[in-house]
Structures are given as structure tokens and as C-alpha cells.
Amino acid sequence: MKKRKQTREVKYVKPAKQEIRQTKQAGGNFLDKLYAYRDAHVNVFVSSLIRLADSPFNTIMTIAVLSIAIALAAGFQLVVSNMEALTANLENSTQFTIFLKDNVSDARAAKVAESFRQNPAILQVNVIGKDQALEEFKHYSGFGDAIGILKTNPLPVVLQVMPKNSLGDKNQLEELRQEFQQDENVDTVDMDMLWVERLQSIMGLVHSGLTMLKFVLLVSALFIAGNTIRLELHSRREEVIIAKLVGATNGFIQRPFIYSGFLMGFISGVIAWFIVTVMMFMMRQSVNELSELYGGDFHLVFFSFADTFCLVFASAALGMLASWSVLKYQLRHTIPE
Amino acid sequence: MLKFDNVCKRYPETGEVLRNVSFHLRHGEIAFLTGHSGAGKSTLLKLIGVMERCSRGQILLDGQDLSGAKESQLPFLRRKMGFIYQDYKLLQDRTVFDNVALPLVIAGYGHQEISRKVRASLDKVGLAGKEKKYPIALSGGEQQRVGIARAFVNKPPIIIADEPTGNLDPDLAMEIMRLFVSFQQVGVTVLIASHDISLITKMNHRVLKLDHGQLVSE
Ligand SMILES: Nc1ncnc2c1ncn2[C@@H]1O[C@H](COP(=O)(O)OP(=O)(O)OP(=O)(O)O)[C@@H](O)[C@H]1O
Ligand SMILES: [Mg+2]
Numbered sequence: 082m083k084k085r086k087q088t089r090e091v092k093y094v095k096p097a098k099q100e101i102r103q104t105k106q107a108g109g110n111f112l113d114k115l116y117a118y119r120d121a122h123v124n125v126f127v128s129s130l131i132r133l134a135d136s137p138f139n140t141i142m143t144i145a146v147l148s149i150a151i152a153l154a155a156g157f158q159l160v161v162s163n164m165e166a167l168t169a170n171l172e173n174s175t176q177f178t179i180f181l182k183d184n185v186s187d188a189r190a191a192k193v194a195e196s197f198r199q200n201p202a203i204l205q206v207n208v209i210g211k212d213q214a215l216e217e218f219k220h221y222s223g224f225g226d227a228i229g230i231l232k233t234n235p236l237p238v239v240l241q242v243m244p245k246n247s248l249g250d251k252n253q254l255e256e257l258r259q260e261f262q263q264d265e266n267v268d269t270v271d272m273d274m275l276w277v278e279r280l281q282s283i284m285g286l287v288h289s290g291l292t293m294l295k296f297v298l299l300v301s302a303l304f305i306a307g308n309t310i311r312l313e314l315h316s317r318r319e320e321v322i323i324a325k326l327v328g329a330t331n332g333f334i335q336r337p338f339i340y341s342g343f344l345m346g347f348i349s350g351v352i353a354w355f356i357v358t359v360m361m362f363m364m365r366q367s368v369n370e371l372s373e374l375y376g377g378d379f380h381l382v383f384f385s386f387a388d389t390f391c392l393v394f395a396s397a398a399l400g401m402l403a404s405w406s407v408l409k410y411q412l413r414h415t416i417p418e
Numbered sequence: 419m420l421k422f423d424n425v426c427k428r429y430p431e432t433g434e435v436l437r438n439v440s441f442h443l444r445h446g447e448i449a450f451l452t453g454h455s456g457a458g459k460s461t462l463l464k465l466i467g468v469m470e471r472c473s474r475g476q477i478l479l480d481g482q483d484l485s486g487a488k489e490s491q492l493p494f495l496r497r498k499m500g501f502i503y504q505d506y507k508l509l510q511d512r513t514v515f516d517n518v519a520l521p522l523v524i525a526g527y528g529h530q531e532i533s534r535k536v537r538a539s540l541d542k543v544g545l546a547g548k549e550k551k552y553p554i555a556l557s558g559g560e561q562q563r564v565g566i567a568r569a570f571v572n573k574p575p576i577i578i579a580d581e582p583t584g585n586l587d588p589d590l591a592m593e594i595m596r597l598f599v600s601f602q603q604v605g606v607t608v609l610i611a612s613h614d615i616s617l618i619t620k621m622n623h624r625v626l627k628l629d630h631g632q633l634v635s636e
Contacts, residue, residue, distance in 0.1 A: 113528030121523065323507050326467070327521040327568065328497035330490075413489075 129340035143309040147349035150302040151396050152356040157291040162382045164284050177242040178271040185266045187211060190238035193266050197242060202257055207241040214239060306345055306403035310338055314411055321415055335408045339401055346400020350393035419445040419607045425475035427461055435461050437631045448602040450618045451611040453628030459611040463580050467501055468492050497525055500569030502579035506561045508553040514564050515549035521572045539571040543597060559590040566597060576607040583614060595621055
């Protein structure tokens with residue numbers, strides 16, 4: 082690729098015969114050139130490491146700030162994933178409470194329940210008969226004695242209907258509700274959905290807020306990495322100028338800086354992963370306790386292997402992008418004297 | 419080989435530094451560029467390396483228009499020129515070998531090729547055996563010769579030197595000048611800016627004299 086470009090340029094220049102021969106000779110035999118190319122990259126990589134180690138204070142500061150920014154962004158991402166898992170859990174607990182009309186007897190209610198059970202969208206139907214309802218009311222309301230005076234049971238039969246897990250969709254639930262409502266035995270249908278909806282809208286708000294914060298953090302990480310590369314470029318100005326004077330392309334000059342950016346991003350990504358992991362481990366115990374308290378089976382969602390891979394390499398890519406964009410701009414302004 | 423055609427250069431701060439400069443250096447020719455301080459010698463050389471662009475006129479190297487060269491072409495043009503500076507412009511944290519090898523590394527040569535060429539070039543300037551030294555451990559004359567070895571290592575068709583003997587004693591200066599003449603004898607075009615009149619007259623080669631930005635005599 083590089084070689085091709087070079088030849089193209091040389092052709093354009095229309096050199097004397099002597100120089101064409103020279104260009105063709107450049108590099109000697111192919112293997113020697115290949116080894117040199119490989120070694121050049123290894124050398125540049127190692128020297129990028131040394132450069133980073135040369136100014137440890139700068140490097141450590143940058144990596145620290147970068148890791149924190151990335152850890153925050155990744156942490157927000159995890160919070161969002163966990164919230165999604167949690168709301169998915171809540172959707173499963175949606176249930177209908179159907180109050181049948183007063184004149185519907187227990188026996189008739191059982192038939193209605195049976196017909197609802199035929200519906201493939203419904204998981205389970207519990208029938209709370211008139212007597213059971215009265216018992217519960219006596220027990221929980223504290224009006225036990227007063228109710229004992231009543232001659233007839235004023236309470237209707239209640240059906241508790243649980244839809245299938247897959248019914249996360251609000252429209253589907255609404256359809257189901259209307260279906261119940263159409264049954265002549267049904268008086269009113271309550272959907273225990275309102276608070277779930279509220280929670281969902283709050284979470285949606287938190288979600289978009291966190292996404293925006295994440296974006297801001299990543300942009301600032303970009304600037305932090307870019308600024309460090311700029312400082313490094315500044316301290317290597319002399320070297321860059323000399324390289325330019327003896328015919329270095331911008332690509333050649335950029336290479337070690339891009340590696341520096343890659344290394345900084347990579348290291349920061351790994352550290353960020355550790356920060357988030359430690360924080361998650363510290364939180365896990367209390368989340369589990371809380372979950373148990375509410376009888377839920379919610380467990381913290383954590384980075385999968387693929388997520389970890391993405392996190393580290395996205396950070397490395399971020400470092401490279403920062404370095405590339407700074408160089409793109411700065412090298413144009415580093416003119417040899 | 420190198421042709422200046424009515425070249426003008428003006429800096430916004432200092433005005434016209436070069437005015438209608440025209441000359442032609444033939445292939446394998448050696449010439450001195452002289453003139454008082456501030457006459458525009460360094461500026462003229464910078465135009466050749468396209469460190470600066472001329473405001474008017476045309477500069478041709480080997481038939482190619484330097485003044486209109488695209489930014490992306492410059493590295494490849496500069497590989498055809500060997501530049502030598504009064505302040506050597508060496509990398510202080512690299513060995514003599516690495517300094518001289520730099521143009522070859524940049525051009526993508528192989529290891530063996532680099533090693534061979536660097537040694538040959540250092541041999542030529544009389545610095546064989548000093549490959550592993552750092553520039554700081556060398557005398558001024560030796561550093562200048564490292565700079566010359568670097569300029570010559572890629573066998574460029576033209577060598578351009580700005581005050582290469584400015585910091586050296588007369589004997590050393592003479593020695594360096596002989597080195598340039600030896601380059602010319604193998605077919606390299608050489609242009610040297612210097613205000614060391616006595617040295618230039620001793621050498622008895624073509625002289626381009628600049629006075630306040632104008633070429634006054636050949
Ligand atoms: N980058 C620049 N910006 C503005 N003016 C400049 C610049 N470089 C040189 N000049 C002006 O151009 C004129 C010629 O400078 P130049 O360096 O070419 O002289 P010179 O012949 O090399 O002198 P010396 O023998 O002292 O090296 C000077 O008057 C200088 O002030
Ligand atoms: Mg000068």
C-alpha cells in the first residue's frame with residue numbers, strides 16, 4: 082500500500098532514469114524489507130510505550146482521568162441495563178383483578194374462569210369466591226364484627242388473572258382488558274398497571290439522562306486523550322520537524338502517536354472495567370438482599386465477555402481516534418523551518 | 419536539474435525578500451550562494467525544500483514544479499534532496515547510526531540495506547566506527563559530518579547546504595568543502611549557501627551572489 086503510493090508519486094514526478102532504478106532498488110530483497118516493516122512497527126510500539134513511561138506523571142494523570150470517565154460511562158450503561166432487566170421483571174407481575182357482577186354465583190364464576198383459561202394469552206386465573214372474599218375482608222379490614230351482622234354477603238366474586246410473560250406490550254394488555262370487559266358477567270376490570278407505567282416513564286427519563294451523560298463523558302474522554310497527545314507532540318516537535326525534513330509522510334510521523342493513543346485507551350479501558358467490577362461486587366450483596374425482601378428473583382446484570390471485550394477495545398479505539406484527530410489538525414501546523 | 423524562473427518571495431512581516439531570482443543549475447554542477455546577512459540565502463534554500471512557498475515565479479526540480487507541488491507530494495520530493503544545516507539538526511537522543519539511518523527508515527528500506535548504506539555513508543565522511551556514539555559526544559565538525567552523511571545516505575540527486583561551515587575552523591571548513599566536491603564528482607548537484615568569501619574564492623566554482631534579494635552576479 083505504502084510502496085504503491087510511493088511508486089505512483091515517483092512516476093508523477095517523472096524522474097531521471099537513474100532515480101527510477103534507485104527507487105526500484107529501495108529495500109533490497111523482499112524478505113529483508115518485510116522484516117524491516119515488521120520491526121519498524123514493533124519498534125514504534127515499544128518506543129510509544131517508552132514515551133508514555135518517559136513522562137509518567139502526565140501519563141498516569143491522563144490514564145486516571147480517562148479510566149474514571151470510561152468507568153462512569155460504562156457504569157451508566159450497566160445501570161440502564163439493570164433497569165431494563167428490572168422493568169422486564171415488573172411487567173411479568175402485571176395482573177388483572179376482575180370484579181364480577183353481584184348476582185353472579187360462585188358456580189357461575191367458575192365457568193367464567195374456565196372460559197378465560199381457554200384464552201392462550203392467559204397464564205392463570207384464580208377465583209376468589211364470595212365466602213373467601215368475605216373472610217379476607219373480615220380479617221384484613223377490622224370490621225369483622227360489623228360484617229357479622231349482615232344477612233347476605235355483599236361482596237362480588239373476584240377473578241385474579243395473570244397474563245402470559247410475553248405480554249409486555251401495553252396494547253396487548255389493553256385488548257385483553259376490553260375482552261374481559263365485554264363478558265356479561267363482568268362488572269369492572271382493574272389493571273394493576275398504573276404504577277408500572279409510572280415507573281417505566283420515570284425510568285425512561287433516567288435512561289435518556291444517563292445516555293446523554295454517557296455521551297458527554299465519552300466526548301470529554303476524547304478531549305483528555307487528545308490533549309495528552311497534543312502535549313506529547315509538542316515535546317517531540319523537534320523530532321517531528323527533522324523527520325519531515327528528510328521526507329517523512331504524515332502517516333509515518335503519526336504512527337507512534339496513534340500507538341500511544343491506543344495504549345492509553347486500552348489501559349484505561351482495562352482499569353475502568355476493574356473499577357466497575359469492584360463497585361458491582363460491593364453492591365451485589367445489598368441488591369440481592371433487597372430483591373429477596375420483595376420476593377423477587379432479580380439479579381444484577383453484569384458485563385458479559387463480549388461487553389468486556391467491547392469496553393476495552395472501544396476505549397482503545399477512542400484513544401486512537403483522539404490521537405488521530407489531533408494529529409490531523411496539528412501536523413498541518415508543524416511546518417519545518 | 420534545478421531551475422529558478424523569476425522567483426519572488428515576500429513575507430507579510432518583512433516584505434519582498436527575494437526579487438526576480440532566475441538561475442539554472444545543471445545536473446552534477448556545484449555552486450555557491452553568497453550575499454550579506456539577510457540577503458535571502460536561507461530563504462532561497464527553503465523554497466527549494468518547499469519549507470516555504472514562493473509568492474511568484476516557478477521553481478523546477480528535474481522538470482517538476484516545486485512551487486505548485488501538493489502537500490502530499492512533499493515527502494517524496496524531499497527524499498530526492500539532501501539538506502544540511504548550520505545547526506546540524508540531529509536527534510540528540512539517537513545514536514549516530516540511527517540519525518543517519520532516518521531517511522532510509524522513512525523510505526522503508528530493509529535492515530541489511532540500511533546497515534550497508536549507513537556504514538558506507540559514514541565511511542565517506544570519515545566517521546567509521548562512531549555509529550554507536552550520541553551526537554552530544556561529538557565535536558561540532560563531527561556532528562556536521564553526521565548531518566552530511568544523513569543528507570547523502572539516500573544518494574539524492576541534489577544536496578543543499580545552508581552555511582555548513584559556519585561553526586568550523588578554516589581547516590575543517592576546507593575539509594567539509596572537499597567532501598561536497600567529492601559528491602559533485604559522482605554526479606550529485608550541489609548548492610551551498612555561505613558568506614565565507616575567502617573559502618569560496620579558494621574553491622573556484624560557480625558563485626551566485628544575492629544582494630537584498632536580487633541575484634547580482636554569477
Ligand atoms: N519566516 C520569516 N518571516 C518573515 N521574515 C523572514 C522570515 N525568514 C526570513 N525573513 C526575512 O528575510 C530576509 C532574508 O532572510 P534570510 O534568512 O534568507 O537571510 P540570509 O541571507 O540567510 O542571512 P544570513 O546570512 O544571516 O543567514 C531577512 O530580512 C529576514 O528578516
Ligand atoms: Mg541564513
